[in-house]
Amino acid sequence: MSCAAKRKRGGKSSYRFRTLPEVLPPPPPPLPHAPPQDPLPDITPWVQGNCGIRGVHHFESHRPGPHIAITALMHGNEYAGAGALAHLLATPLTPTRGRLSLIFLNPDAYAAFDPRHPSRFRYIEEDMNRLWAPKLIHSTHTSQEMQRVRELVPVIDTVDVLLDLHTMTWPSAPLLLTSMAERNLRMANTLACQQADPPQVVLDQGHPTGPRLIDYERFSTPSGTARACLLEAGQHWTRSATQHSLSMARAFLAQHGMGPPLPTTPHQGGINAVVTDCVEAHTAGFAFLRRYTGGDIIESAQTLIAVDGMDEIRTPYDNCMLVIPNLRPRRGHTAVRLARLL
Structure with missing residues (x-):
């Protein structure tokens, strides 16, 4: 050969x-096709947000502390994370310190989603999770997703720790993805160890077609302090993906004093790979x-x-x-x- x-x-x-x-x-x-195992989450009560930015909800403690954020619906057909945020928003959220933000990133793509075609409707015009480059954000390039990124950047620029919720088209074990910064690996490992069935933790150097939100320079520069990781919770329409998303979101909030503490049953972390x-x-x-x-x-x-x-x-x-x-x-x-x- x-x-x-x-x-x-x-x-x-x-x-x-x-x-x-x-x-x-x-x-x-053929592309996987199956009806959603649970009703699609209704985000209508939450889509306007509470701070003047569509889909963005802020909760203030009025005490010093970090700005913690959970994001979902980067892609319109990945609705498990939206269900997790809707569940959290349906209960009183009172952070004990700092600020908490829950963000529906691309609600317009979700509004277009058709459950008869669960592998479609990732976006309206272009993949929003390839647009997080400062040069692109400040360029003349425009699309519906690009405009949405520009709306959200003032919020993202103040976030200290971020969890981005996703799902996958094909069957896969859940995993946490991080950029190469050591602080992000530590964050992902801590989250993984708090799960009854720890997900795999995978580091990578970014996506070849453009930077994801977790690659945004605030979270990925070696000298920075802000942290981010991305949860791939499983296949799009499965009940287990919704359960993984909510479980990880709760663990993330508890870790930062933004939710009730979880039972202290630490587990050994999942596989680490680069x-x-x-x-x-x-x-x-x-x-x-x-x-x-x-x-x-x-x-x-x-x-x-x-x-x-x-x-x-x-x-x-x-x-x-x-x-x-x-x-x-x-x-x-x-x-x-x-x-x-x-």
Whole structure:
């Protein structure tokens, strides 16, 4: 086998090999489709917010302390986090110090969501979670999501600790994603240890198509102090994703004195891994050899996991974790991230 076309941002990759694949993969599976296991959350009572910014709710203690925030609905079809926020807002919230903010990020995308097509309606015009770059925010670029980011930046610029709630299209174990700053890993590990079934904790260097909210410079610069992590709570429409979202939100609030304390039953943290490679589909024929699930660990290096036209995609090292595999990636989109266990 000859090795060629080793491409990766900033250098060569160790997972892509040019050859004529000897193994033909099965056809890609259809997009997952299932009715929501619970009624969709009604955010109508909360969508106007309470501070003059749509979808933003502030609660003040009038005592010194950090600004804590939980965000949801970055993507309109990821409504488990919205259910968690609606549940929290339905009960009195009285932080003992600092400020608490609960934020519905893209309520317009959620308003367009159709449960008959649960994998659609991530956004109206463009992915809001690729727009958190200061140069882009201050540029002339515009879209509905870009305008919404600009509305929210004055709030985000004051947040000290942030939890961003998401779900996934394909079946996957829950995980906490953080940027590479050590303080964010510590935050995620603390949250994971407070869960009865600790999620995996995965560090990565950002998304190749644009910075996410957790990559915003306030949370990701090495010299900063503000912290953020992102929860991927499971598959979009499942009851377990809603339960994971609410459980993590409650643990986050309790950790910062913003909610009732939880029973002290600490658990050992989940798997820690660092993303080393972001595998992009170069052709429309990208296909995995089998239906992998997020969190799967491939024991042996050089295991063939997918083909992409004339390229073979192989694991670059032993015990390689597959992070959020997309079993039907479009050309130019991320198919899977490869992570090394720490």
